[in-house]
Amino acid sequence: MIREVEILVAGGGPAGLCAAAAAASLGAKVLLCERSDVPGGQLVKQTHKFFGSEKQYAGDRGIHIGRTLADAAVNHPNIEILTDAAVLGIYEDGVVTVLYKNQHLKIRPKRTIVATGAAEKFLAFPNNDLPGIYGAGAVQTLMNVHGVKPAERVLMVGAGNIGLIVSYQLLQAGVEVAGVIEAAPRIGGYLVHASKLRRAGVPIRTGYTIKEAYGNGKLEGAVICRLDENWKPVPGTEEDIRCDTICLAVGLTPLAELCWQAGCQMAFIRELSGHVPVVDGNLETSIPGLYAAGDISGIEEASAAMVEGRLAGYAAAGSLGYEPQKAGELRQGAAEELAELRSGPAGARIMAGLEKAAALLAARKGGAGPC
Numbered sequence: 001m002i003r004e005v006e007i008l009v010a011g012g013g014p015a016g017l018c019a020a021a022a023a024a025s026l027g028a029k030v031l032l033c034e035r036s037d038v039p040g041g042q043l044v045k046q047t048h049k050f051f052g053s054e055k056q057y058a059g060d061r062g063i064h065i066g067r068t069l070a071d072a073a074v075n076h077p078n079i080e081i082l083t084d085a086a087v088l089g090i091y092e093d094g095v096v097t098v099l100y101k102n103q104h105l106k107i108r109p110k111r112t113i114v115a116t117g118a119a120e121k122f123l124a125f126p127n128n129d130l131p132g133i134y135g136a137g138a139v140q141t142l143m144n145v146h147g148v149k150p151a152e153r154v155l156m157v158g159a160g161n162i163g164l165i166v167s168y169q170l171l172q173a174g175v176e177v178a179g180v181i182e183a184a185p186r187i188g189g190y191l192v193h194a195s196k197l198r199r200a201g202v203p204i205r206t207g208y209t210i211k212e213a214y215g216n217g218k219l220e221g222a223v224i225c226r227l228d229e230n231w232k233p234v235p236g237t238e239e240d241i242r243c244d245t246i247c248l249a250v251g252l253t254p255l256a257e258l259c260w261q262a263g264c265q266m267a268f269i270r271e272l273s274g275h276v277p278v279v280d281g282n283l284e285t286s287i288p289g290l291y292a293a294g295d296i297s298g299i300e301e302a303s304a305a306m307v308e309g310r311l312a313g314y315a316a317a318g319s320l321g322y323e324p325q326k327a328g329e330l331r332q333g334a335a336e337e338l339a340e341l342r343s344g345p346a347g348a349r350i351m352a353g354l355e356k357a358a359a360l361l362a363a364r365k366g367g368a369g370p371c
């Protein structure tokens with residue numbers, strides 16, 4: 001049996017939860033499917049206080065923001081949330097398949113918003129398959145969701161925000177952080193996070209990479225080395241770092257498989273961190289009625305993911321005839337909020353990526369550029 005729904009949201013992170021709440025606030029009926037056992041996305045493990053503007057809960061801890069968004073969605077009469085519900089495929093006849101608690105559901109939504117977030121990137125080096133080598137997000141989940149001390153002594157690879165924040169959280173969990181290494185010539189994350197680590201005595205070395213890991217059956221250490229200005233290892237600069245865990249915090253990439261499979265126009269845009277669906281000003285993909293919001297359409301921050309989710313939710317509900325004028329005004333408000341969020345130096349990379357996407361979109365249909 002195929003279940004008919006008005007709006008299906010795939011993914012219950014900040015983008016998906018905000019999309020559902022926005023569409024429901026205009027009267028649309030929403031079904032949200034989240035593959036994990038709790039909604040909240042990345043926020044469920046983020047115990048630190050967020051930066052940004054008050055409108056996006058700055059100053060609050062990610063975990064609290066996630067709960068606030070999830071509670072609002074759970075308690076809304078127009079929203080139904082299925083957890084343990086992985087969206088598997090979006091097909092040409094409009095049917096979406098979902099694996100829900102071992103059952104195979106078939107759903108035919110009038111509109112679909114894909115908000116599946118991102119996946120961690122990995123790094124190629126000898127012995128990178130030894131037990132003890134993790135993505136930083138996995139380590140953060142072990143510590144902050146499951147209460148497991150993940151290591152005794154860690155080498156962190158990557159000094160972006162994730163590497164810096166997870167290093168500090170490792171210290172808080174009683175783990176020794178042997179050091180943070182970063183291949184780029186400068187620290188990529190906020191300096192306030194780097195300063196906290198340095199004050200705690202953790203060395204952060206830029207222009208360094210991991211040459212190899214070693215260990216007998218499990219990780220026992222890593223060899224690191226300096227990189228020259230052409231990112232080539234400098235012979236003779238190798239150092240041995242004893243550690244039982246290596247954490248890789250080398251970036252995220254959009255989790256866009258559903259959009260690939262649905263046949264959306266996709267593009268590799270470096271500034272958006274990988275292959276993304278090309279969307280218009282309503283965050284609608286090249287497939288009418290299929291929207292993409294949050295990290296799936298470019299790795300950014302939870303603040304932008306929330307606003308993108310709202311924008312897509314208003315656009316989808318408005319297109320179904322729910323208060324179209326109000327939906328248009330709210331959609332415009334969200335677009336302005338996004339422009340403000342991206343107006344600082346940190347938004348320059350995203351803006352450059354969106355310009356490339358806008359050119360592709362214009363070539364496709366000569367329509368409005370992405371917001």
Ligand SMILES: Cc1cc2nc3c(=O)[nH]c(=O)nc-3n(C[C@H](O)[C@H](O)[C@H](O)COP(=O)(O)OP(=O)(O)OC[C@H]3O[C@@H](n4cnc5c(N)ncnc54)[C@H](O)[C@@H]3O)c2cc1C
Binds near residue numbers: 011302
């Ligand atoms: C360590 C760390 C620190 C951060 N700090 C900050 C910060 O200080 N400020 C800030 O603004 N941002 C921060 N961020 C970034 C922020 O968490 C993300 O940008 C944000 O969570 C993206 O939201 P999203 O909804 O697009 O994706 P996600 O939060 O990743 O949510 C996607 C959801 O979709 C689900 N999903 C995936 N595939 C499927 C499927 N097929 N079917 C059903 N469900 C699916 C996933 O389980 C997940 O729940 C941080 C991120 C990390 C990792």
